[in-house]
Amino acid sequence: MDLKTYLKSHNIKITKCRLKILKILNNANDALTVETIYKICNDNGKFADLSTVYRSLDLFEEKNVVSKVDLGNGKYSYKIKGDTHKHVLKCNMCNKEIEIECPMDQVEEIIKNKTGFVLIDHELKMKALCKDCMDKSNNEKNS
Numbered sequence: 001m002d003l004k005t006y007l008k009s010h011n012i013k014i015t016k017c018r019l020k021i022l023k024i025l026n027n028a029n030d031a032l033t034v035e036t037i038y039k040i041c042n043d044n045g046k047f048a049d050l051s052t053v054y055r056s057l058d059l060f061e062e063k064n065v066v067s068k069v070d071l072g073n074g075k076y077s078y079k080i081k082g083d084t085h086k087h088v089l090k091c092n093m094c095n096k097e098i099e100i101e102c103p104m105d106q107v108e109e110i111i112k113n114k115t116g117f118v119l120i121d122h123e124l125k126m127k128a129l130c131k132d133c134m135d136k137s138n139n140e141k142n143s
Contacts, residue, residue, distance in 0.1 A: 010063040017048045021056050031069050031077035087124050093133040
């Protein structure tokens with residue numbers, strides 16, 4: 001992906017810091033926290049202030065470039081939006097994260113048919129345990 005063109009297509013002024021943040025997000029396999037992005041930005045010496053990272057991510061979210069995932073306790077993680085909308089399942093015990101396709105298309109259709117309402121946005125928060133932690137929890141109960 002050409003990051004400069006990507007920023008321009010979203011009407012975002014190109015700066016070195018915004019490009020670096022976008023590159024970090026583009027290269028990441030998972031959603032990243034602000035603190036992680038800030039640390040990577042400054043691995044080779046001071047490059048960006050934490051407030052600059054926050055402002056850039058807020059702008060990216062406003063311009064629909066990134067998805068912001070609420071991790072609870074005022075913490076968020078960010079991921080570049082792709083062609084398909086996804087959500088993150090996070091294990092409450094081990095913090096393992098996996099992405100799932102957004103199930104809201106089917107829900108949106110049901111809501112529209114039953115109520116006449118059309119969803120314009122949604123926030124989906126799910127609490128989960130991964131299989132390993134569930135097995136561990138069941139084994140401890142059975143011991």
